[in-house]
Structure formats: C-alpha cells, structure tokens
Amino acid sequence: MTGSKQKLPIYLDYQATTPVDRRVLDTMLPYFAEKFGNPHSRSHAHGWEAEDAVEHARGQVAHIIGADLKEIIFTSGATESNNMAILGAGRFYKERKDHVITCVTEHKCVLESFRQLEQEGLEVTYLPVEKSGLIRLEDLEKAIADRTLLVSIMAVNNEIGVIQPIQEIGAICRRRGVFFHTDAAQAVGKIPLDVNDMNIDLLSISGHKIYGPKGVGVLYVRRKPRVRLKPLLSGGGQERGLRSGTLPTPLCVGLGKACEISEQEMKAESERLRSLRDRLLKGITEQLPGIHLNGDLEPRVAGNLNLSFGHVDGDALLAGLKNLSVSSGSACTSVSVESSYVLQALGVPEDLGRASLRFGIGRFTTEEDIDFAIHEIVAHVRGLRKESPLLEVARKGADPKSMKRAAR
Amino acid sequence: MTRAVYLDYNATAPVRPAVIKAMAEALEEFGNPSSVHRFGRLARRAVEEVRERVAALVGARSAGVVFTSGGTEANNLAVMGTKRERVIVSAIEHDSIIAAAHDCEIFPAGPDGVVELAALEDLLARDPRPALVCLMLANNETGVIQPVAAAAEIAHAHGALIHCDAVQAAGKVPVNMEELGVDLLSVSAHKLGGPKGIGALAVADQVTLSPTLRGGGQERGRRAGTENVAGIVGFGVATDLAGHDLERFAGLVRLRDRLEKRLRELTLETTVFGATAPRLPNTSCCTMPGVPSETQIMALDLAGVAVSAGAACSSGKVESSRVLRAMGADEEIAGCALRVSLGWNSREEDIDRLVAAWGELYASKRAGALGLPAA
Numbered sequence: 001m002t003g004s005k006q007k008l009p010i011y012l013d014y015q016a017t018t019p020v021d022r023r024v025l026d027t028m029l030p031y032f033a034e035k036f037g038n039p040h041s042r043s044h045a046h047g048w049e050a051e052d053a054v055e056h057a058r059g060q061v062a063h064i065i066g067a068d069l070k071e072i073i074f075t076s077g078a079t080e081s082n083n084m085a086i087l088g089a090g091r092f093y094k095e096r097k098d099h100v101i102t103c104v105t106e107h108k109c110v111l112e113s114f115r116q117l118e119q120e121g122l123e124v125t126y127l128p129v130e131k132s133g134l135i136r137l138e139d140l141e142k143a144i145a146d147r148t149l150l151v152s153i154m155a156v157n158n159e160i161g162v163i164q165p166i167q168e169i170g171a172i173c174r175r176r177g178v179f180f181h182t183d184a185a186q187a188v189g190k191i192p193l194d195v196n197d198m199n200i201d202l203l204s205i206s207g208h209k210i211y212g213p214k215g216v217g218v219l220y221v222r223r224k225p226r227v228r229l230k231p232l233l234s235g236g237g238q239e240r241g242l243r244s245g246t247l248p249t250p251l252c253v254g255l256g257k258a259c260e261i262s263e264q265e266m267k268a269e270s271e272r273l274r275s276l277r278d279r280l281l282k283g284i285t286e287q288l289p290g291i292h293l294n295g296d297l298e299p300r301v302a303g304n305l306n307l308s309f310g311h312v313d314g315d316a317l318l319a320g321l322k323n324l325s326v327s328s329g330s331a332c333t334s335v336s337v338e339s340s341y342v343l344q345a346l347g348v349p350e351d352l353g354r355a356s357l358r359f360g361i362g363r364f365t366t367e368e369d370i371d372f373a374i375h376e377i378v379a380h381v382r383g384l385r386k387e388s389p390l391l392e393v394a395r396k397g398a399d400p401k402s403m404k405r406a407a408r
Numbered sequence: 409m410t411r412a413v414y415l416d417y418n419a420t421a422p423v424r425p426a427v428i429k430a431m432a433e434a435l436e437e438f439g440n441p442s443s444v445h446r447f448g449r450l451a452r453r454a455v456e457e458v459r460e461r462v463a464a465l466v467g468a469r470s471a472g473v474v475f476t477s478g479g480t481e482a483n484n485l486a487v488m489g490t491k492r493e494r495v496i497v498s499a500i501e502h503d504s505i506i507a508a509a510h511d512c513e514i515f516p517a518g519p520d521g522v523v524e525l526a527a528l529e530d531l532l533a534r535d536p537r538p539a540l541v542c543l544m545l546a547n548n549e550t551g552v553i554q555p556v557a558a559a560a561e562i563a564h565a566h567g568a569l570i571h572c573d574a575v576q577a578a579g580k581v582p583v584n585m586e587e588l589g590v591d592l593l594s595v596s597a598h599k600l601g602g603p604k605g606i607g608a609l610a611v612a613d614q615v616t617l618s619p620t621l622r623g624g625g626q627e628r629g630r631r632a633g634t635e636n637v638a639g640i641v642g643f644g645v646a647t648d649l650a651g652h653d654l655e656r657f658a659g660l661v662r663l664r665d666r667l668e669k670r671l672r673e674l675t676l677e678t679t680v681f682g683a684t685a686p687r688l689p690n691t692s693c694c695t696m697p698g699v700p701s702e703t704q705i706m707a708l709d710l711a712g713v714a715v716s717a718g719a720a721c722s723s724g725k726v727e728s729s730r731v732l733r734a735m736g737a738d739e740e741i742a743g744c745a746l747r748v749s750l751g752w753n754s755r756e757e758d759i760d761r762l763v764a765a766w767g768e769l770y771a772s773k774r775a776g777a778l779g780l781p782a783a
Contacts, residue, residue: 009446016448017440017634025435032428032603037714038420043705044714046414076477076605079623079633109623109632116622208634213435215477215605215636232620235480235504244504245480246420246598248605248639318444325445 009325010369014303014362015158015186016327020254021211021363027257028213031250039247040238050249057256061218064259065184065203066194073219073239074252078185078206079109080232081219082152084243085181085202086113088229089150090122097149101178103127103135103164104345106154110183114152127153129345133162133295140172150179152202155187159342159358160295161304163191170199179227185209185217189262190270190301195220201227205259207251211363212258216251219243269363273302276361276370281305283374288381292352294343303361308343312384314354320380324373327358413713413758417599417751418548418576418691424601424752427645431603434641441635442624451637458644465647466574466593467584468610474617474630475608475640479575479596480504481620482609485631486571486592487540489617494539496531498523498554499734502573505542512542519736521552521682525559532566539568545577545588549731549747551691552682553581560589569615575599575607579650580657580688591615597639601752602646606639653752660750661689663759667748668692670763674770679741681732690750693732695741696766699773701728704746704766711765713758716747 011019020028031053039054041047055069062069075081090100094117102114104126114124125143127135135153144151151173153164166182173180181202184193189210195203203220207213221227221242235244262269285291290310309317318328328340339353348356359373414422434454439447441455455475463470476482479502487495487508495509499516500523506512515527523543532539541563546553556572563570571592574583579600585593592615596607611617611630623632650657671678671694681693696704701717708715717729728742737745748762 011447013440013443013445013447016443017438019438020435020638025432028435029428029432032423032431033425036420036422038416038598038604041416041419041714041716043702043716044416044709045412046416046714047419076481076621076636077633080477080621083621083623083632107623108625109621112622112632206634208438208440213636213638214634215639233481233484233504234507235483235502237503237507244484244507245478246596246604248478248598248603250603251605251636251639325439325443325447327443327445 006368006372008323010323010372011325012359012361012365012369012373013325013327014360014365015161015209015358016360017208017214018211018362019364020213021258021261023261024212024254024257028250028254031253035249037249039249040236053249054247054252057252060256060260061205064188064193064263065220066196067220068223071220071223073221073242074247075217075219075243076215077217078183078204078209081204081217082107082109082183083113084219084229084232085204086110086150086152087116088232089179089181089202089227090117091120091230092228093149094120094122097147099123099125099145099148100150100152101125101127101140101143101148102152103129103154105129105133105157105342106152107158107183107185110152110154131346133157133160133346134164137165137168137172140169144172144176144178148176148178150181152181152183154183155193156184156190156301157295157342158186159340160306160346161186161300162295163187163299163301166193166200167198174199186301189259189266190303192266195222205255207255207258210258210262213251213254216248216255218255270302273361273365276365276367277302277305279367280359280361280370280374283371284377287374287378292348294346294348294356305359305361306356307359308348308352308356309381310352310355312355312381314351314356316384317355317357317381320384321376324376326360328356413761415748415750415754415758415762416714416716417754418747418749419716420598420604421601421751422753423603423642424646424649426649427602427642430645431638431642434638441637442626451635454637455635455640458640458647461644461647462595462608463610465583465651466578466595466610467586468593469613472611472613473608474611474627475606475635476631477605477636478607479573479594479599482594482596482607483573484508485609485617485620486594487542488620489630490540490569490571490592490615491618492540492569493537494535495542496528496539496568497542498544500547500731501542501544502548502575505573517734520685521547521550521735522685523554523559525555525562528559529562532562532568539563539566541568541570542573543570544573545583546574546581546688547682547731548576549729550682550693550735551576551688551749553577553686553688556588556590564589576688579647580690582654585610585612597643597646600646600650603639603642606636606643608643657752658689660754663750663754663756664689664692666756667759667763668694670759671766674763674767681735681737681745692748693745694748695744696746696770697741697744698777699769700743701745704744704769707769708762708765711761713762713765715762717745
C-alpha cells in the first residue's frame, strides 16, 4: 500500500460526472439565497438581478465556444440539448429534407433521438467507425445526399475519449449545405472549440461534465445562417421561444463559471492530465501483459483511458476494485456488465470488451491517486489471472521484475 | 436599509436556508446515480429517498414519481407522453399545458374563476376518441382552487385520463393524488421553497408514458438525462418543510385578508378576482382601477415591494391576463390587475408596506385624474 492518507475509494470516473469545483459552488450559492428571483420576472429588482446573472453566464458559455451569447440556449442537460437539436431540427425541416446522418458510437441520447426520428419517417444513416474509434470522412462525403438535413457527430467519445475530426466534418457539412450538430458534452473545456472556425451549427454542452452542477446544459443554436428548431418543451416561451421553463439561475451561473474556469485552465490542465494518463498507461502495461488500448491514443482527450484486460473475467474485474471508482462501459449502461456498443463498434472481441475499464482522470486527480490505482489494478488483475485457467498469461505477469515494481 | 419586500411567491419562492445547506453538501457529493461504484450508489440512494418524500407530499406512489427539470417539463411530459388523440384543457391552464397540446379543446371558467364542469362533460360526451383532460388544482394568478376530484370522476366516466397541474398547490394546501383521483400530477420545487431546475410528474400505475427526453433510460425509461442530484436533494428538504408547514401556510390567509380589507378601505372600486371561490391562502389578484398593471408594478418596485401582474414567463411583454379574460374581465379591468402572493417568509409589515405604497400611488393617480395637485 502507499503510505499517503488518501480518501478511498479513489474517484476515476470523470467522464460519468465531475465534482462541482469549489469556485463554481461559491458563485452559485448566493443565487439560491438572497438572489433568488425568477429571471423571467420583469416587474421587479429580484427578477432583474437574476436575469443579469443568467445573461452573464450566457456570455461565459458563449465565449468558450466562440459563439454569440444570443446563440446560447440553456437546457436541463446534455440529454435535453441533444434531443432538442436532433428532434428539433428533424421535426422542423422534415417536409423539405428527410435524411440525417450520425455515427454508431454516439451517446445513447443521440442514438435514441435518431431512432425517434426514424419512427417519425426520416431516414437515418449510421456511419461506422474504424478501429481507431474515428469515422472516415470519405464515408461521410458519400452518405450526404441532396435530401440530407443534418449530420450529428460527437466531438469526443464518452467511453474511449477519441476526438473526431470536427473541423473537417464541419467543412464538409458547410460545403454540402447540411447542418452540423456535435455533442460536445465530453469536449468542452478539454479541447479548443470554435463554432465559426469549425462550422458547427448546433453544439451540446453539459454542466456536470465540466465541474459544474447537474441539471443544466446548453444548446448552441447558430443564428447566421439560422438554424430553426421545433421546441421540445413548450410553455412560457422562455429562451426566445426555443425552450420554455423557468431558468434555474444558480445552475446557469454555475455552468457559466465552470466554462470560464475550464477555458482559462484548459491548456495547463490538459498537459497535467496527459502526463497522469501516460503514467497510468505506462504503469499498467509495464507490469501486466495482455492489455489492450481501446481506440487510438491520439487524438484523444487527455483525461481518458479505456483498457481491456486479457484473460480476465469482466464481472470479477470491476467487482474486485472496491477502492477505485471506475466504470466499464458508460455510466448509463453500467448496471450490467456487458460489452458496450462502442467497443463492439470498434471490433473489440466480446470477452475483451467485457473485461474493459474506463479511467476518467480529472481536475482533482493527483499523482498519488494514479500510483495507487496502478498498484490496485496490477495486484487485482494478477490475482484474477492466477485463479484463471488461462495460466500462461498469469505466469508471465508474475515475473520477478514487475513484482519488485509493484512492491515499491 | 429597509428590507426589500417580496410578494411574488407564485413566480418563485426564496429557497429555504435548510434547502441551501443540504444542496451545498449534495453538490460536494457528486456521483452519477447510474454509476455502480460507491459514489454512484450514494447518489442513487439520495435520489430514491427524495422520490418517496415527494410521493408522500402529494399522495402518490413513489414508483410513479418521475423527476423532471421543472413544472413546464412535467406538464409537457403529461400532455405529450400520454399520446391521447384529444387534449381537453381548462381555459385557465398554464401556458406549459396549452402550448404542449396542439389543437387542444378548451372548457371555460366562470366569473368566479372556477371552471365549468358541465362544459367539460359536454366536450367529453360529444366525441368518443380517447382524451386527456387537464385541470390545474390552484390557479397561478388568482389562486382559485378547482374542482379536480369532480372533474376526475367525469373524465373517468368517459374513459379519459386526467392530469392535474399542482405546481401552485403543492406545499401550499394538502394535495392527495389518490383522493383527487387523477392519473398524472405535476409539481415544481421552486414554487415551494426548493431550487429551480427540478420538478416531478407523478404518474398512476395504469398510465403508460412515452418519454419527451430519450437517452440513457433513466427514470425507468420515462425521462432520460443524468439526474439533477443536488436539485433533487433540495427538492426533498423543501418538500419536507412545506409539508410540515401546511398549517402555518394556511395562516397566511389572515395576511391576505388584511391586504384585501385594507385595499377595499382605500377604494371600493377595487376588484378581487375569485374572491367568492375557494382560494389558496396566499394569493390575491386585485385591481387598481384606471391604473395599468405596469405602472403599479414599477411604482411598487421603487418603493421596494416586488409583485407582478400575472405569470412571470417569457418575453416580458405586457398584455392583459388570459386567465382574467377567461373569467370575463374586460381588457381594461384585466389590464389593471396586480398579483400579490405570499409565502413562508412573509410578514404583516410586508402587507403594510405594500398597502402604503399602493395607497400613495392611488391617491396621486386620483388627484391627477381630478386635476388636483398630488397629496
């Protein structure tokens, strides 16, 4: 065991959710208490104060993606943003264009939105991905037709962290006159994004993936050229009629602050996370044979690693790691251990897919955490392999050189 | 400096201190409830505990409670998720009901603000297609309490489902979904001292609901999206406090009556909407004849008193209230209405401040109208 006093379990699931940054929390708290007004109350100072705060936050969000603040629509989270972008555009334009394109490794809420559009009579093309986890631009070019309305490709995959060629996709979509939506829930604050530079028309953001609160997200909706959407939520006509419902002032403020912090710290933080990620990968692969990296290492966000462990049972792998909070597959499906559809799409064999772990490294992860994780994983996997009938690998893993390292 | 007087609780209520404390703690405990590890399991447990408490507040079964991003989403989900061929709504429903149902049929309200059930029955009898009836429990502008249980009997007799928007009623008066006999019921946290951004739709066992938000299958497939855990925790605390304080809340009627009495003393011309009907104890919708709502609100705001003309939604455009017009008020009267709504932190002195400022404005307007110098 390491000698440091770490609080266990160690959290390494930053792609599932992130802790709210203290600075974000401090910014939010006054808007629960003395500044509690309804931002849509136009008749008194309580309302104006809340409205000002929401508009300031809107500006902070706009800034991190190079948008205008009028293009920022607050939602209840990335699921709603993705639903709103895909269903909203599909339903608004379906009389004119009835074909849409996405990719097989998208988040469930994107795929489910497309399934719904299929039910409503649109045709959906699901692009495959290569072993790298990336789509082929030629496939996209080929899939686009005259009647294609929308392409939706995520910026960063939630399970394997790979970064899709957003710039190139945006260029293709613009050239072909097709709207481009990207689910950037896992990308904002981690990689530079610019909606104009990248020709993005719709972009989804989540609060709780970037050290902001749960229950809030954003959909960026381009104004020039204008993208029109059929609203998902109707009522009081808030958010320029695109999204009804009282805005949760503290949550909006928290998301704004979270964007501001992430934008300021992105460069330095990415380097730090990358070195932690590399340390984790090196620490595990130096001591254990039979480790497979799912998706290419580059281009990938700094804080993600997705590994499969050969000759290990999937259920036993996750069940034994009591001191580490990691996930196998995405959190939404993690109730049962089964090979995730993302890994299947990469062509990862079922047994390796089941024996996979996603490590999410983030703002509060330390070097000690990583060293502890390496130690836990190496010991646990060695133990499992010793019990496993596939002993030849276990023997290799138990060579004296790596034993010494583990005992350090 | 004198305390700012907030009398717009039906727009939003200040969050209770205990709620803020619990939320601040919950924000630091941060798991995703769908994660299987310890962080996730703690978050899941917190969510499920609150589900039971919210169910208890409104007399629903906890398995039927679906957390949403608020009252608007809950109302939208009820209207769209039940996928009924006909949607029949009362004329005084919130925009989040009316806008969610395209081609809804409307049954009227009488001059006292109470809906006319005979008209509902006519509509149901006229057309046998499966219907959803929407009737709110308490109106957001007038506070008038609606005959929901009777409407539920009528709806069910005609094979219709009935949804009740209890956003303004929950936490203010006792609400029991089972006793009301409704199939779906909406609540919002921020109207009862909880945070904005969280609400719930309670759904009876027999109702199948098609989701508005699709994705990770959260909320038993009825509402996708990572749960707003801290919001849910705050909702739970607010629910407990509101449930506990129902009797105290009923006591606000004394303040409300004091307000209306004092206003009538200032001018007999004031109209109090829904005064003859059962109302929420905290809501008063009254007029200052001849003075547009906007003018009253601005003057009161300058005097440090926050009230509103009606619903607080959207564009800030001032138009006279659809609800008041549904009660038969003409444009002119409806355009002079003021909504005063009290809550857990309201005091007698707040009423006195409001009455003083209102009286001053009224006197100066009257003097102006009579060509006299203002008093």
